[in-house]
Amino acid sequence: MQTQVATQTRQNLQANSMPFVLSRPHGTVIAEGVAEQFSSAHAALERLRSGTISAVAGALPFDLEEPAALIAPVRLMHDSAPPTATPTWIPPMAVTGYFPATAEHTSRIEAAIARMSDSALEKVVLARAVTISASEAVNPSALCTRLVERDPHGNGYAVDLSAAGGTWVGRHLIGASPEVLVCRTGRIVTCHPLAGSAPRDLDPEIDRTHAAELLTSTKNLTEHAFVVDHIRRALMPYCRELRLPNKPTLTKTRELWHLGTPIRGELRSTDTTALDLALALHPTPAVCGTPTATARDVISNVEGNRGFYAGAVGWTDHNGDGEWMVTIRCVILDADQTTLTAYAGGGIVADSNPGDELSETSTKLRTVFDAFEVQG
Numbered sequence: 001m002q003t004q005v006a007t008q009t010r011q012n013l014q015a016n017s018m019p020f021v022l023s024r025p026h027g028t029v030i031a032e033g034v035a036e037q038f039s040s041a042h043a044a045l046e047r048l049r050s051g052t053i054s055a056v057a058g059a060l061p062f063d064l065e066e067p068a069a070l071i072a073p074v075r076l077m078h079d080s081a082p083p084t085a086t087p088t089w090i091p092p093m094a095v096t097g098y099f100p101a102t103a104e105h106t107s108r109i110e111a112a113i114a115r116m117s118d119s120a121l122e123k124v125v126l127a128r129a130v131t132i133s134a135s136e137a138v139n140p141s142a143l144c145t146r147l148v149e150r151d152p153h154g155n156g157y158a159v160d161l162s163a164a165g166g167t168w169v170g171r172h173l174i175g176a177s178p179e180v181l182v183c184r185t186g187r188i189v190t191c192h193p194l195a196g197s198a199p200r201d202l203d204p205e206i207d208r209t210h211a212a213e214l215l216t217s218t219k220n221l222t223e224h225a226f227v228v229d230h231i232r233r234a235l236m237p238y239c240r241e242l243r244l245p246n247k248p249t250l251t252k253t254r255e256l257w258h259l260g261t262p263i264r265g266e267l268r269s270t271d272t273t274a275l276d277l278a279l280a281l282h283p284t285p286a287v288c289g290t291p292t293a294t295a296r297d298v299i300s301n302v303e304g305n306r307g308f309y310a311g312a313v314g315w316t317d318h319n320g321d322g323e324w325m326v327t328i329r330c331v332i333l334d335a336d337q338t339t340l341t342a343y344a345g346g347g348i349v350a351d352s353n354p355g356d357e358l359s360e361t362s363t364k365l366r367t368v369f370d371a372f373e374v375q376g
């Protein structure tokens with residue numbers, strides 16, 4: 001029965017009626033139908049708590065003052081198989097612009113580094129965007145399937161952003177994030193923050209050297225420590241036990257090595273849902289900076305509104321269980337279905353090298369560029 005329903009759901013994906021799908025190594029969560037839409041995460045949480053909706057799925061923006069794109073699905077499906085779309089064909093795509101221009105992004109990094117010597121700012125994540133044009137309408141399911149097929153861990157997501165209203169109606173958020181903001185199963189809470197990056201290399205020996213250097217790089221370890229510290233402080237009030245390794249380990253995607261720390265806690269109360277935890281943790285210094293408020297101000301002054309990039313994508317069910325990923329390695333597909341915007345950022349600290357930071361964003365962009373065969 002479960003398999004039959006899952007097959008029907010996959011057929012719905014093929015028909016392009018896809019409010020939410022999150023593919024993970026351990027399975028896929030699919031929202032079937034939209035019972036209600038929420039642009040306020042707190043309103044959705046209140047309804048979940050009162051038992052008047054059975055689940056919430058969707059996306060939180062970078063700036064929680066901005067509208068969220070959340071739905072109460074008619075049904076939240078768990079499928080052991082990865083999502084599929086037919087056809088998986090996607091039209092040719094080409095870059096149409098860089099926002100800001102690469103020279104301007106480098107200047108912004110230099111200005112941020114200069115600021116760290118005479119202000120409280122210790123880390124800020126600066127991002128840039130690249131616009132892409134497709135020769136024909138793109139099916140969001142096909143993009144998501146492409147990313148999932150290519151991702152070594154089967155990660156991928158696609159979210160209809162219409163619930164956020166206004167200019168978000170008809171737009172989709174599609175990506176493949178390696179970073180778990182928070183996962184909650186019963187009383188067990190896990191996080192797997194990533195911060196600190198090095199490019200992969202086709203030559204296995206060079207690749208291993210990059211990994212080994214990352215693991216001992218003071219600059220990257222500092223960048224990472226800000227994130228773990230933030231998560232410790234944010235989770236402490238909710239957890240009666242919290243286990244944090246004292247040093248990070250390596251995580252790899254197809255394009256990058258990252259420093260990652262697996263964190264595990266036990267909730268004091270089962271009233272704390274996965275969505276409560278996501279709201280308490282977001283934005284971590286993996287996408288914002290340290291101190292949070294100072295870094296957020298810098299980002300908003302320098303970049304303006306990030307929308308859904310660097311937010312969170314996930315779901316929470318009636319038990320409070322759920323999983324939220326950090327919204328990175330992603331694109332926004334406009335309602336015209338031919339215009340896409342890809343985003344990538346990187347953590348800047350006092351001893352960052354602007355040239356290296358720029359190339360780190362180019363490497364991160366390759367997650368979507370290579371999957372969609374975007375011409376530069």
Ligand SMILES: C=C(O[C@@H]1C=C(C(=O)O)C=C[C@H]1O)C(=O)O
Pocket residue numbers: 125127179194195196197258286287328329343344345346347348364
């Ligand atoms: C901000 C991004 O990635 C984040 C920043 C990282 C870094 O600065 O090293 C690493 C992983 C992510 O937490 C992105 O991919 O856009």
